[in-house]
Amino acid sequence: MSKENILIINCGSSSLKFSVINPRDGDEKISGVAERLSTPEASVRWTFQGNKKMAEIPSANHFKVFSKLMDLLGETCLFDTIEGIGHRVVHGGETFKESCVITDDVIQGIEACIHLAPLHNPAHLIGIRTAIEYFPSLKQIAVFDTSFHQTMPEHAYIYAVPYEYYEEHGLRRYGMHGTSYRYVSAKAAEMLGLELSDSAILVAHLGNGASAAAVLNGESVDTTMGLTPLEGLVMGTRSGSLDPNVFSFLNKTYGYTLEEITDILHKQSGLLGISGLQNDCRVIEKAAAEGNRRAQLALDVFCYVLAKHLAGLFVALGRIDALVFTGGIGENSGLIRKKVLALMGVFDFYISDELNEKLRFGNEGVITSTDSTVAMVIATNEELMIAQDTAVLIS
Numbered sequence: 001m002s003k004e005n006i007l008i009i010n011c012g013s014s015s016l017k018f019s020v021i022n023p024r025d026g027d028e029k030i031s032g033v034a035e036r037l038s039t040p041e042a043s044v045r046w047t048f049q050g051n052k053k054m055a056e057i058p059s060a061n062h063f064k065v066f067s068k069l070m071d072l073l074g075e076t077c078l079f080d081t082i083e084g085i086g087h088r089v090v091h092g093g094e095t096f097k098e099s100c101v102i103t104d105d106v107i108q109g110i111e112a113c114i115h116l117a118p119l120h121n122p123a124h125l126i127g128i129r130t131a132i133e134y135f136p137s138l139k140q141i142a143v144f145d146t147s148f149h150q151t152m153p154e155h156a157y158i159y160a161v162p163y164e165y166y167e168e169h170g171l172r173r174y175g176m177h178g179t180s181y182r183y184v185s186a187k188a189a190e191m192l193g194l195e196l197s198d199s200a201i202l203v204a205h206l207g208n209g210a211s212a213a214a215v216l217n218g219e220s221v222d223t224t225m226g227l228t229p230l231e232g233l234v235m236g237t238r239s240g241s242l243d244p245n246v247f248s249f250l251n252k253t254y255g256y257t258l259e260e261i262t263d264i265l266h267k268q269s270g271l272l273g274i275s276g277l278q279n280d281c282r283v284i285e286k287a288a289a290e291g292n293r294r295a296q297l298a299l300d301v302f303c304y305v306l307a308k309h310l311a312g313l314f315v316a317l318g319r320i321d322a323l324v325f326t327g328g329i330g331e332n333s334g335l336i337r338k339k340v341l342a343l344m345g346v347f348d349f350y351i352s353d354e355l356n357e358k359l360r361f362g363n364e365g366v367i368t369s370t371d372s373t374v375a376m377v378i379a380t381n382e383e384l385m386i387a388q389d390t391a392v393l394i395s
């Protein structure tokens, strides 16, 4: 059996996503997610050859999920086809400007970035260490969400606070979703027949977490997320940018602690906070269509803040070849795309309702008329990027 596939691991604090992908043709052999780890409700769901399955794994931790994963890879005859393992790592700070083979030094480097991503990096390290234990003969690669944005110029990443905080502890803007931007901007250039090295592409990655980035000649020159994934756009449950004095306001008015306010801004805000309903854009769109005022307001704020940020990112690009929508909302919501482009009329976007309505569920292409600045939809594929980086680095 030929070793042609890459195992991709994305370890969160209470979840573990996995997939096995052929990096050459993008064929996904198996994919799954284990959730609510270390609780009595822990379970794992996976899809293999179109069949969806689920198993309860009460109180399983990450280590036990790997054991289950080994069983699955054995049962599906995929185990012997794996040539390397790619790990998604959220924060690489300024240390990791590109993907790299995992060594003891790299593990120490990821540890040194824990203060920048205290929820994510420790979980990634558990995934990496466990994978090394289970697959000692395979090379392991780390692919960082932040590395694509390491090309941002200083004026785009420095916060206007005392400079020593940056020098001493790395307080600056880093940006996230870099793997998605790298994939989508290259695909957009290819689809439009442009040289990536001579292209100006604005990307709106709109999932439950959302951000936008300006990609000039294949390099990130600015993005909306900052030190953490809280900055920037309105998201499913995250507030996005707000006046930093909101912290003292909530503390003085309600007596909330720093931890409680952080939790509110990460988990109870965004579409959920404004609508009072849910973080799922589909639910909000349906409620708004049925006349729910706060659901409508949530959509209005989401689109307005997005359009304002996209307009701001034009400054970083200087010109524009295309605006690309991606992520669960960007790929599927014709309504959000239409509202955002209407707000950006000053940049000569003219939507084609027919094309816009057609593009969802993985369909890709242009959604604007021929006399318009180009806006398009591309389905992001971070897993394929991780698989391709892994294949290159292990060979």
Ligand code: AMP
Binding pocket: 206, 207, 208, 209, 236, 279, 280, 281, 282, 283, 285, 327, 328, 329, 332, 333, 334, 360
């Ligand atoms: P992601 O994090 O990229 O998986 O995206 C999740 C988001 O995509 C959720 O807010 C979903 O509600 C949203 N989404 C998925 N399908 C649709 C759809 N058909 N219309 C609107 N939003 C959608």
